[in-house]
Amino acid sequence: MIVPTPHPDRTVSPASPQTLAQKLVARAAGRGRVTPGEIVTCRVDLAMMHDSGGPRRVGPMLERLGAKPWDPSRVVVVTDHYVPVHDEESRRIVAVARDFAAQHSVRALHDGIGICHVVLPEQGHLRPGMFVVGGDSHSPTGGAFGCYAFGVGATEMLGVLVTGEIWLKVPHTVRIRWDGRFGPGVSAKDAMLRLCGALGMDGGGYHAVEYCGEAVEALSMRERMTMANMTAELGGQAGLFAPDATTRAWLGEAGVHEVDVETWRSDPSAAVLAEHRFDASSLAPQVAAPHSPANAAPVDVHAGTPLTAAYLGACTGAKLDDLRMAASILRGRRCAEGLRLMVAPASRRDETIAREEGTLGALLEAGAELLPTACGACAGYGAHRFGDDDVVIASTARNFRGRMGAPGSRVYLASPYTVAASAVAGTIADPREFL
Amino acid sequence: MTATRGRAFVFGDDVDTDALAPGAWIKFGVEEIARHCLEALDPSFAARVRPGDVVVAGRNFGAGSSREQAAAALRHLGVAAVVARSFAGIFHRNAINLGLPVLECERADAVRAGDALAVDIAGACVELPERGLVLACTPVPDHLKAILDAGGLLPWLERRIAAQRNPNPP
Numbered sequence: 001m002i003v004p005t006p007h008p009d010r011t012v013s014p015a016s017p018q019t020l021a022q023k024l025v026a027r028a029a030g031r032g033r034v035t036p037g038e039i040v041t042c043r044v045d046l047a048m049m050h051d052s053g054g055p056r057r058v059g060p061m062l063e064r065l066g067a068k069p070w071d072p073s074r075v076v077v078v079t080d081h082y083v084p085v086h087d088e089e090s091r092r093i094v095a096v097a098r099d100f101a102a103q104h105s106v107r108a109l110h111d112g113i114g115i116c117h118v119v120l121p122e123q124g125h126l127r128p129g130m131f132v133v134g135g136d137s138h139s140p141t142g143g144a145f146g147c148y149a150f151g152v153g154a155t156e157m158l159g160v161l162v163t164g165e166i167w168l169k170v171p172h173t174v175r176i177r178w179d180g181r182f183g184p185g186v187s188a189k190d191a192m193l194r195l196c197g198a199l200g201m202d203g204g205g206y207h208a209v210e211y212c213g214e215a216v217e218a219l220s221m222r223e224r225m226t227m228a229n230m231t232a233e234l235g236g237q238a239g240l241f242a243p244d245a246t247t248r249a250w251l252g253e254a255g256v257h258e259v260d261v262e263t264w265r266s267d268p269s270a271a272v273l274a275e276h277r278f279d280a281s282s283l284a285p286q287v288a289a290p291h292s293p294a295n296a297a298p299v300d301v302h303a304g305t306p307l308t309a310a311y312l313g314a315c316t317g318a319k320l321d322d323l324r325m326a327a328s329i330l331r332g333r334r335c336a337e338g339l340r341l342m343v344a345p346a347s348r349r350d351e352t353i354a355r356e357e358g359t360l361g362a363l364l365e366a367g368a369e370l371l372p373t374a375c376g377a378c379a380g381y382g383a384h385r386f387g388d389d390d391v392v393i394a395s396t397a398r399n400f401r402g403r404m405g406a407p408g409s410r411v412y413l414a415s416p417y418t419v420a421a422s423a424v425a426g427t428i429a430d431p432r433e434f435l
Numbered sequence: 436m437t438a439t440r441g442r443a444f445v446f447g448d449d450v451d452t453d454a455l456a457p458g459a460w461i462k463f464g465v466e467e468i469a470r471h472c473l474e475a476l477d478p479s480f481a482a483r484v485r486p487g488d489v490v491v492a493g494r495n496f497g498a499g500s501s502r503e504q505a506a507a508a509l510r511h512l513g514v515a516a517v518v519a520r521s522f523a524g525i526f527h528r529n530a531i532n533l534g535l536p537v538l539e540c541e542r543a544d545a546v547r548a549g550d551a552l553a554v555d556i557a558g559a560c561v562e563l564p565e566r567g568l569v570l571a572c573t574p575v576p577d578h579l580k581a582i583l584d585a586g587g588l589l590p591w592l593e594r595r596i597a598a599q600r601n602p603n604p605p
């Protein structure tokens with residue numbers, strides 16, 4: 001296990017009220033405080049790349065520059081998009097990732113053990129206070145752990161690898177407060193679809209989105225990861241949670257100790273750009289119609305829509321908690337005749353736990369087909385792609401036209417509860433009727 | 436940064452990265468991806484667009500993935516600039532890094548498909564000579580102009596490294 005320590009030469013001045021985002025960016029910029037809107041240069045604690053956007057694209061550019069990664073101990077390479085390999089190109093892409101890690105002495109190569117955003121915290125790479133750059137748009141997932149984590153493209157990653165630094169426009173903070181508690185059959189995914197529907201896919205304005213409130217504090221780490229993850233669909237740069245006892249306990253299990261839960265929270269009087277309040281207790285399960293997460297509406301709007309397939313997958317919707325939600329509906333039931341239910345667990349570790357505790361068994365007995373732990377059908381890169389006639393309900397993050405297959409395929413987004421209930425019904429269904 | 440002239444290809448809000456660089460083609464090089472650029476929204480786009488033309492769109496252009504092939508495909512097709520009411524954050528950074536000029540223009544919806552237009556990055560405006568319109572844009576910050584002027588982040592880094600290796604050129 002490799003746990004890069006935050007750069008030691010930074011301290012955060014407690015003098016004036018700052019948001020969590022400001023504190024994280026100030027630390028990385030080596031400054032006492034920063035002001036939203038100013039351009040700063042940040043030192044990067046951790047750079048994560050996956051097989052698709054990483055080595056195969058960054059490697060040749062590094063070579064052209066005759067440069068090497070600034071600090072291989074701060075680089076993580078994960079293969080997830082093109083595993084398991086299924087053709088000539090995917091074989092080559094994954095081989096390039098492995099060779100890159102070997103050539104540049106990157107010890108943290110996580111090869112086919114899960115989706116990058118889930119593997120990062122699982123393998124002990126994240127801890128509160130870190131500044132993390134990932135070569136993938138769902139990198140905000142790391143914000144669940146109090147890291148300033150965001151996604152970049154391959155050329156930007158090249159800049160990070162060469163210099164160890166990246167420029168940033170200090171973000172404003174958009175605060176999202178969930179009062180009350182989520183009801184039975186309602187989860188973090190529903191909350192995020194509701195936010196996409198209410199605020200739009202640019203509602204985050206490329207600012208830092210901070211999640212708080214009673215319902216958020218009560219969430220498990222994996223549920224917080226789902227919220228931070230879908231900050232990408234809200235158009236936020238980072239999705240932040242103040243670390244607490246839940247964070248400390250989870251990271252302790254991942255082998256990360258000495259977790260600072262005092263420093264990394266917004267000062268009570270810190271100024272934010274906007275604060276949106278939502279009531280968790282009255283939130284109904286949400287379904288986003290094709291072809292945008294912003295097409296979200298309460299499940300009854302789409303209930304009865306006939307389906308050909310249901311997909312439990314992705315960093316967003318196939319972690320252990322997601323599999324458990326689905327199993328709570330599917331246990332003792334069968335998938336509807338003619339509907340194909342696919343499960344692609346988000347990590348090997350979650351898959352193993354799910355198998356041992358009987359969660360996976362409940363899914364398989366209901367007729368689910370187990371796909372390899374990987375990005376799978378989510379990005380439409382691999383062997384599993386939906387056809388023009390498919391109407392799918394998926395626990396993934398985005399349903400853009402043609403993303404998961406043919407341009408004619410129609411994908412509805414929902415929580416694992418709703419995906420499972422719909423798999424049983426054969427049509428989009430309210431999971432609360434199955435609890 | 437000199438002004439570029441071309442014809443407008445107009446799109447709506449939330450043009451996403453899967454439309455710009457469809458997943459099925461991502462494993463191939465940019466030539467192949469570019470052939471399918473925006474085909475979900477306009478099947479003939481890649482065949483019709485000419486070097487110097489300009490993509491004009493609504494809000495949140497480039498939403499979604501961090502795949503920079505979304506910007507690379509446009510550049511490969513010779514698109515001289517993208518003018519939009521707003522851009523998704525990652526796409527905006529990627530475009531600059533690949534040397535593709537991007538201009539935020541609150542009045543982008545005034546542009547019609549096929550309009551002749553001149554895009555002036557330094558002057559932060561879009562001119563529609565045939566319609567006698569000049570649309571003001573958000574000025575591009577200096578640190579990004581420097582990357583665009585270099586032709587993208589890779590040549591920018593190349594110069595920086597060369598300067599470090601040879602700090603006192605003759």
Ligand code: SF4
Nearest residue numbers: 115314315375378379
């Ligand atoms: S599972 Fe889907 S959203 Fe997550 S990293 Fe893979 S392709 Fe991206």
